[in-house]
Amino acid sequence: MKNVNEIRADFPLINEKTVYFDNAATTQRPAAVTAAIKEFYDNYNANPLRGLYDLSSLATEMYGKARAACAAFINAKCAREIIFTRNTTESINLAAYSLGELLINEGDNIVISVSEHHSNLLPWQRVAKQKKANLVFMEPDMTGLLSLDEIKSKIDLKTKIVSIGHVSNVWGRTNPIKEIVEAAHKVGAVVVVDGAQAAPHMKVDVRELDVDLYAFSGHKMLGPMGIGCLYGKLDLLDKMPPFLMGGEMIEYVTRTDATFAEIPHKFEAGTVNAADAYALNTAIGYINEIGFDYIENHEKQLTARVMEGLSKNPYVTVYGSPDPEEHCGIVTFNLEGVHPHDLASVLNDDGICIRAGHHCAQPLMQFMGVGSTARLSLYLYNTDEEVDFFLEKLSKVRNLMGYGS
């Protein structure tokens, strides 16, 4: 079992010069993952899935192994339930386009929550506009908690699709997925889950959650940018029409029509991103080696340290639950009188990387009544010392910005 210093040594960009606290945006990668990208191109490169020669078969085999690793990572029933995409955004666009075609008619309801990242809002806005359907918003309380009453009052017989973030990228709060799935399935609706902020931080079991579709990104869990997944239950994926059209996703094509390939290939038009899928397999191996017990404990302990430190600063407002256990490593806050962009610029001067702005969740910012916020997000390589360094530098920002203290 590696300790935090041994873990840090695996990451070229994690060092004493940089305090990287923007893991909810993208994580750093261990050297093994970047090496894997090269390894694929140097050893297995050919266009997978179509070649009739050994090298292409080898590329196909590596790509298939990556799919199986992703399936095991979220406990899918089989590898065919995993569709490779570019990222969570593309996964949800696929889901929205395809389910919109399959399920939505005029007057139907699509239920999401007000906390959604834009990538789980805009695709549904488009479906709702095109089909003259209604977009219905579940609203949490100001600790980010979605109550059972709220869930039951918004999911009704008009609901055809519920799409919900597993963990909010602003509150850091884990939504009650099982309760939402139960309410949705009771009325025959399909549930899509945006797992971008959950899959890197907790053991996800899609069968236990009983979700119909589940999306996540490789780059937020030590993998390369440009590879993500959409999990779907086999029978649903079978019924769903394809999203992108083109090569690799067909069986027979005539001048006017086509029949489509089996899943998952039906949803993977064009040459696939096999090298990044291969490296994502390496990233999953790394996470499995460290284990979610370590990751969860480590993040909780650091989050508690951050929140305890922030609570001693009278000018800081922390958003979401007061309980560090309900943050999934994400702490969103404001420093009175200092715009988050100025705060991020000042902290950058000391090598501290935090996110500032609306976090791609403008309706949530409006709901919270704030223009923008600062966000610190943690991962397995962050340390107590980094948290203390951040807290010390933060305590000096108001003074620097011209306030008395």
Add this chain to the structure above:
Amino acid sequence: MDLKNLYREIVNDHNLNPQHKGEMTDPDMELRGVNPSCGDDIFLQLKFDGDKISDAMFKGSGCAISQASVDMMIDNIIGLSKDEALKQSALFHSMINGEVTDEEELEELDEAYYLKDVCHMPARVKCALLGWRTLKEMLG
């Protein structure tokens, strides 16, 4: 000038104690300027005496660099003709985009000159430009 000194010596003063913040009742021109991606939002009003800008005011919200930059801009443009103000806006744009670095040439920007180093902070360029961009839209 490094970032911390920039805030300490120039930006904070204009951000916390702006000289030109408020609203006129009888402006000759007014325009809203927004940076949608970060939420900086200003409302700029101009008053003319013939061709000369006789007064200007702004209101709005946003980061310190955006707000201070507008306040400094208004310091500079009161008393200028439309053409002179446009010329100064073009000069400020060139400075922030890193196209003009000659100190003598930039002298007429007065205090706004100190925002020069924003050209090394790509994420903050649009903050510094907001007021000047809005002015250019109004007069151009």
